[in-house]
Amino acid sequence: MLYRTAGQFKTSYQADQALFPVRQDAFLLAVILAFAWVIFPLMASEFAYQTLLIPILIYSLAALGLNILTGYAGQLSLGTAAFMGVGAYACYKLVTLMPWLNPVVAILFSGVFSAGVGVAFGIPSLRIKGFYLAIATLAAQFFLVWLFEKWGWLYNYNASGAIQVPNLEMFGVYVAGPQASSVTQYYVVLAIVTLMTLLCINLTRGNLGRTWKATRDMDIAAELIGINLMRSKLTAFAVSSYVVGVAGALFVFMWRGAAEPNLFDIPLSFRILFIAIIGGLGSVLGNYLGAILIVGLPVVLNTLPEALGIPISSATVEHLNIMIVGSLIIFFLIIEPHGLARLWALIREKLIIWPFPH
Amino acid sequence: MLNDIFIKPFVDMFSAPDFLLQVLWEGLVSGILYALIALGFVLIFRSSRIFNFAQGIMVVFAALTLVGLHAMGVPAWICVLLTLAVMFGLAVTIERVVLRPLVGQPDIILFMATIGITLFLIGLGEIIFGGENKVMITEELGIPTDSVVLEPWGGLLILEQKDITAVIVAALLVVALLAFLNKTRMGRAIRALGDDHQAALSVGISLQQIWVLVWFIAGIIALVTGIAWGARAGVSFALEVIAYKALPVLMLGGLESITGAIVGGLMIGMLEKLFEIYWGQPLLGGNTETWFAFVLALIVLLFRPQGLFGERIIERV
Numbered sequence: 179m180l181y182r183t184a185g186q187f188k189t190s191y192q193a194d195q196a197l198f199p200v201r202q203d204a205f206l207l208a209v210i211l212a213f214a215w216v217i218f219p220l221m222a223s224e225f226a227y228q229t230l231l232i233p234i235l236i237y238s239l240a241a242l243g244l245n246i247l248t249g250y251a252g253q254l255s256l257g258t259a260a261f262m263g264v265g266a267y268a269c270y271k272l273v274t275l276m277p278w279l280n281p282v283v284a285i286l287f288s289g290v291f292s293a294g295v296g297v298a299f300g301i302p303s304l305r306i307k308g309f310y311l312a313i314a315t316l317a318a319q320f321f322l323v324w325l326f327e328k329w330g331w332l333y334n335y336n337a338s339g340a341i342q343v344p345n346l347e348m349f350g351v352y353v354a355g356p357q358a359s360s361v362t363q364y365y366v367v368l369a370i371v372t373l374m375t376l377l378c379i380n381l382t383r384g385n386l387g388r389t390w391k392a393t394r395d396m397d398i399a400a401e402l403i404g405i406n407l408m409r410s411k412l413t414a415f416a417v418s419s420y421v422v423g424v425a426g427a428l429f430v431f432m433w434r435g436a437a438e439p440n441l442f443d444i445p446l447s448f449r450i451l452f453i454a455i456i457g458g459l460g461s462v463l464g465n466y467l468g469a470i471l472i473v474g475l476p477v478v479l480n481t482l483p484e485a486l487g488i489p490i491s492s493a494t495v496e497h498l499n500i501m502i503v504g505s506l507i508i509f510f511l512i513i514e515p516h517g518l519a520r521l522w523a524l525i526r527e528k529l530i531i532w533p534f535p536h
Numbered sequence: 537m538l539n540d541i542f543i544k545p546f547v548d549m550f551s552a553p554d555f556l557l558q559v560l561w562e563g564l565v566s567g568i569l570y571a572l573i574a575l576g577f578v579l580i581f582r583s584s585r586i587f588n589f590a591q592g593i594m595v596v597f598a599a600l601t602l603v604g605l606h607a608m609g610v611p612a613w614i615c616v617l618l619t620l621a622v623m624f625g626l627a628v629t630i631e632r633v634v635l636r637p638l639v640g641q642p643d644i645i646l647f648m649a650t651i652g653i654t655l656f657l658i659g660l661g662e663i664i665f666g667g668e669n670k671v672m673i674t675e676e677l678g679i680p681t682d683s684v685v686l687e688p689w690g691g692l693l694i695l696e697q698k699d700i701t702a703v704i705v706a707a708l709l710v711v712a713l714l715a716f717l718n719k720t721r722m723g724r725a726i727r728a729l730g731d732d733h734q735a736a737l738s739v740g741i742s743l744q745q746i747w748v749l750v751w752f753i754a755g756i757i758a759l760v761t762g763i764a765w766g767a768r769a770g771v772s773f774a775l776e777v778i779a780y781k782a783l784p785v786l787m788l789g790g791l792e793s794i795t796g797a798i799v800g801g802l803m804i805g806m807l808e809k810l811f812e813i814y815w816g817q818p819l820l821g822g823n824t825e826t827w828f829a830f831v832l833a834l835i836v837l838l839f840r841p842q843g844l845f846g847e848r849i850i851e852r853v
Contacts, residue, residue, distance in 0.1 A: 451648070455648050500658055
């Protein structure tokens, strides 16, 4: 009833190719953006910022980066966390070497470094495919984390070996470091994530996105119709690592406040891969749905026993959490292997013809 | 600098050959264990195209079950039998609950499902057995714990008897496995399934039975690995990281090849020890074992994309 596409005629190709050809979708997005930009900040508590809003946005961005590589260009990567680490360490070096630099510029610029590293580790993808490539990206994962630990210059030869985010100012307001308020950080993250999402949607719809999809679906066939595989794969690695690197810089500067090398270890990579896969490979929306599920679930599970008055020790809760997350991953894979985004697409199709079944 | 990289390590090696032998032996023993884990991967990959990430946690789970049962006062050998029963139960459950509904899905989905299994088993193991480090019941199982001291060229070479036992048991296991795969009806069925699913199904081979069987064999291998590694380093969830070591072994050897898993495991075990001792510690600040195997495998793959022993990749449009 509410979701009727009938009567919305397109009179030009431009209108047909628009970002939101259906009026209701645009309306829905406007509502979501209104919530994100106005209503959440009015209502959210410190707890909500730190455990839900900010991490969900950052994880979505990281998953979006991975999704470009794995979902759109078909190159499975298990090294996401290490590329996040490159972004974070690059940003740390930028702000400590050049304290006058605008922090948002530093964050956006640090992605360039991780893009470079990503391209270097993407070169084997020209010869290696499938699971072999996935294991090859693990080489990046282990090597880079080792490097973060051993290369003192990266963390300014701290005794602790960890990076600590300094207080950073932008237009007279603290945006990072211990003195920054959660609201400002939330807005910075939200602005960057919105920008990146828009960028990624348009990249994947355009010429570059089509060459990625052709590479994913069958790379030999893509090569035969004249797609330069090297260019296609390496741009996918570059764009993906850029987005992931920015997410990594946000991860440390806007959320964690400090980072040790093992923060970027393999469990983080898997976490982001879960988000991308449960959300749906080859979809932008899916990353947000997946992040809400994967980040939100442990929070709910942690508060649930207390709310119900069941006495369980926190260690048991944590282990139960791991178990439940594991089984839910299997559960979601079984009910919809194409992810939550596909589930939404199915609901949407049903809504369009509702109340008639066909 | 060049001297440190190209000359000094070799001079060190030949001036103290007994130490070199000791390093190689240590590498060989860990290589055997990598090879065993890789073997579990290969078996499952060949018969079902599933990249089984859960093999590492199966090792931990088997070892924990064994030690946990013994702590409850069950005699050691009955513990082994009971653990095997548990691994069989696990194989049946995984096939029923996880694999059956996911038949025919893309590889990456099945891979993610095995990571789901990994997380589930980590949580379950921590709840049942607790996370602290436990001592493997080496003596109760009749494994000798003394060491053999050899003196080649007037030097000193210490071989632990439990390591020797591990090497022998692993060799026997591999021989038994190869005999099983090549000489028995079941083994032929497993290989047939690996060659072509549909053809195997059409001549009446049961996919479900074979999958349970393969996962059970992987469970047996996991138990052996768990005992051998647990005897060296104790039983804890830290064991899980050796699962990551099996991945470069697979790349190096080829995902389908049993020979590849063994040769790759031994090569990586020995080379990473050599590199760590002679290059890593003096030049790079140590702890290079975390990435050396991956980088080595990556370099080999650049020249042979299917690994040393993998099936040739033939691509068609």
